[in-house]
Amino acid sequence: MGALLAAGAAQAQQTANHPDPQDEPIVADSPKPFPDGDPTADGKVSSSASGTVTEQALVVQTIPGMPPVPDIHNIYSEASGPDKLSPVVAHDLERIYVPNLRGNSVSVIDPKTYKVVDTFPVGRSPQHVVPSWDLRTLWVTNNSEGHTDGSLTPIDPLTGKPGKAVAVDDPYNMYFTPDGQNAIVVAEAHRRLDFRDPHSMALKSSVEAPLCEGINHAAFSADGRYAIFTCEFGRYLAKVDTVNRTLLGMLKLSKGGMPQDVLAAPDGHKFYVADMHADGVFIIDGDSFKETGFIPTGLGTHGLYPSRDAKLIYVANRGSHMVHGPRHSKGSVSVVDVATDKVLKTWPIPGGGSPDMGNVSADGKMLWLSGRFDDVVYAIDTQTGAMKIIPVGAEPHGLTVWPQPGRYSIGHTGIMR
Template sequence: MRLKTSLLAACALFGVGHAQAQQSTAPTVAGQAPATAQPAATTVQTIPGMPPVVDPANIYSEASGPDKMSPAVAGQLNRVYVPNLRGNSVSVIDPSTFKVVDTFPVGRSPQHVVPSWDLKTLWTTNNSEERTDGSLTPIDPMTGKPGKAVPVDDPYNMYFTPDGQNAIVVAEAHHRLDFRDPHTMALKGSVEAPRCAGINHAAFSADGRYALFTCEFGRYLAKVDTVNRQLLGMLKLSKGGMPQDVLAAPDGHKFYVADMHADGVFIIDGDQFKETGFIPTGLGTHGLYPSRDAKLLYVANRGSHMIHGPRHSKGSVAVVDFATDKVLKTWPIPGGGSPDMGNVSADGSMLWLSGRFDDEVYAINTQTGAVKKIRVGYEPHGLTVWPQPGRYSIGHTGIMH
């Protein structure tokens, strides 16, 4: 399915065209400063073509609530799309009724439902068991129905460079990032990361010049130059050993990395590429999501250290204050559960998470922590809530800027 909104039109819509800074291409070594450190400034000098950062203190400012909805999502259905990894299907939930209203087949082993940069398509990443015959199934958010799958090598996850010019397919089994045309998915180039076993989740710097990727089976982080398509360095975490999701702090320089074996979140200085702290959050720390006002970090703790965990584990959600890096409260899943991946509703009132090993979805009230459970297919994974506020998506389950 080919998207018809051009990058030129998108850039005109967002007012892109301000001065850009020079990009340093010198590799960095873990723990050392990059060749050109970003100076303190009241504006962020982004990569060419990237929409401007409106608030340098909060890269999520343009995704803060329903009043920030893009014209691009007008008329799209209000739905939660849930990829069922072992069910080879997507369950569709109406969030107003908490009911499953549709289920349709996709490719084998669907991992995530990923909103496109221009907000026009939702892509289901099907990385199959062989990891060589995967596909991307497009979903039309106007109808909630799937289109014809596009063959793509091993798409475990997918991101978009903040300028909208590239889709980055995370080919996990191949230790590789494939830069593709964001509409046709034609291959443009790749970045090899041979030491990044289980490369899977990513977050971008405020200026879009680099991204940090987690190496799930290697205890490492990889830093990637997203402009020149180069591996800049590798950083080994001090403990744990199974880094999962990664999220940029509101300033876009500090990063949070969930580690399922460390039972908490590492704090990383992205510019210096060094570890600076750790926050214990709960058993099996996995997914990370900002609140709509970007004051809180929701941390999904899966309740187990196992890749294929048991049902009814001691899963929970920790609520962390971005300003202090302190856990304010913890919401246990009643009766046990396995909260994994998801996102918050457009108004921020509900946190939606897949219950990975319990074949259910959790709708969690962000004021009270009360949980509704909804039965879905077998082994739900990276669900997305759609539509969401924001000018563009950088991928995953809908990280909006």
């Protein structure tokens, strides 16, 4: 397997030396926890030396240190509702934390009153508010957009107040390996992933992805052995071995050219990729790293969030193909049925808008999204699509809803398991 991974890395490096690679994916096989085939892929009865293994007995063989996956069909089963709130977050404030990219600040909303109750300064160009793996810190990723003063500002969820920033190079976004051993700082401008200590943020090692221009969002497989990252400005996806910290390969999408958010399906094998230029969502087989389908959703498809029962995906369509606007564009939210990969309904933003990043309330009744180019936040009723619009700072981006149900966070705006 070591030789295979080395070959994959060498092949990726070889491709980096050629500006026009072919459309076929450059991939090495991912590490396989089941040498004779993964029985968790479809949940069917599998034979073994001792007879048969019932579906109930099947388990996902996770990487060492990663919490078990109780439901092989739903990696989000432990984040399904308020009854799944961890005791760790029992005394945390109920708040919506909104990073204002151009305001260099964070707006804090009380979800009960729909009012901004606090605003505090952070570093330059805050992009996302990221819950830590252990649920004890909310990190604001201030990537400074081309400057050298990138930082992470910690927020104490007990008080809602910021602490002293930690200097970190180019933190556009941040994730955590599912075993909790590493923070992965997404250094977008450098086309690089920095594996860091999840508490001190000291650098451990880096993974270079030279073809992944604008590397930014990620999702992890069911077993935690690999992650798929999107390359916003390059029409590519990158597959990364999270255990050996190597680049496994690159996949060029068939159309579009601006992949944004990526979300693992409940089975942890299929992945959904929003593409802002394709106006829809690509379906990717993560294990084979191949494109298998496409779901048209709306103009400027951008963010992806699962419902609490993981039966639906809320798709934020930003309403424009433009990176920096305009205001009051034809933004909407599409609701996709995971079972059929079909759009069930679409909610337009009243008067136009730019829904971007966010998350779902603990009870699943409200979808919170930033209105990126309209300087607002949308609170959307997940049953009716009715919306409340709340003014915040300049260019709100990756907001998080807190607290969230779940045992641990894998990062971004609070993707919980």
